[in-house]
Amino acid sequence: MKNRRSFIRKIATGITLASLFPLTKKADAGEVKLQGALVHHVFFWLKEPENEQHKQQLLEGLNQLIKVKTIKLSHIGFPASTEDRDVVDHSYSVSYMAMFDNQADQDAYQVDPIHLKFVEQNQHLWNKVIVYDSMD
CATH class of the missing domain: 1.20.5 (Single alpha-helices involved in coiled-coils or other helix-helix interfaces)
Structure with missing residues (x-):
């Protein structure tokens, strides 16, 4: 069943x-x-942004993280080479976006063993993380 x-x-x-x-x-x-969806957008600033091995480790971790079953859509990206303007922040190293059907699914994601393992294994790589969560 x-x-x-x-x-x-x-x-x-x-x-x-x-x-x-x-x-x-x-x-x-x-x-x-997108009605009722919760968008979870995370920005990472690596301690050593030029260290390709650290960036690769973070990417591998994020690619494992998107296997959490409550994630409906995801995106992993880097600062775009868009125009420099006062309102555009290109200072982060990697961005990660996950979309959930609702708040309950995002709550489950926060305690999912895959998420907890990601944080445990990779938190030493970054010196700053900012999260923006939004929903309608």
Whole structure:
């Protein structure tokens, strides 16, 4: 029964995600609205930003972290080479965004063994972390 529910949930998630990205035309911003979702955006400043081994370790850890089952969408990125303006911060090393269906899923993520292991194994790499959580 549990496998059937898991399968149905995965199919429903796939259908939902597919509807976010139409294949026949570009979706307008007004057509893609995230209702009830919690967006968890984390910015990491590495202690040694030029150390490629440390950056690679953090990336490997983040790629493990996105395996937490309550995460619906994720993104791992680096500062874009966009225009320097007072409102743009390019100072971070790595960004990580995870989207959850709701607050309960994000709460479960916080205590998930994968998340706890990520923090334990990688916290020595960064000197600053800022988290922005938002939802409608």
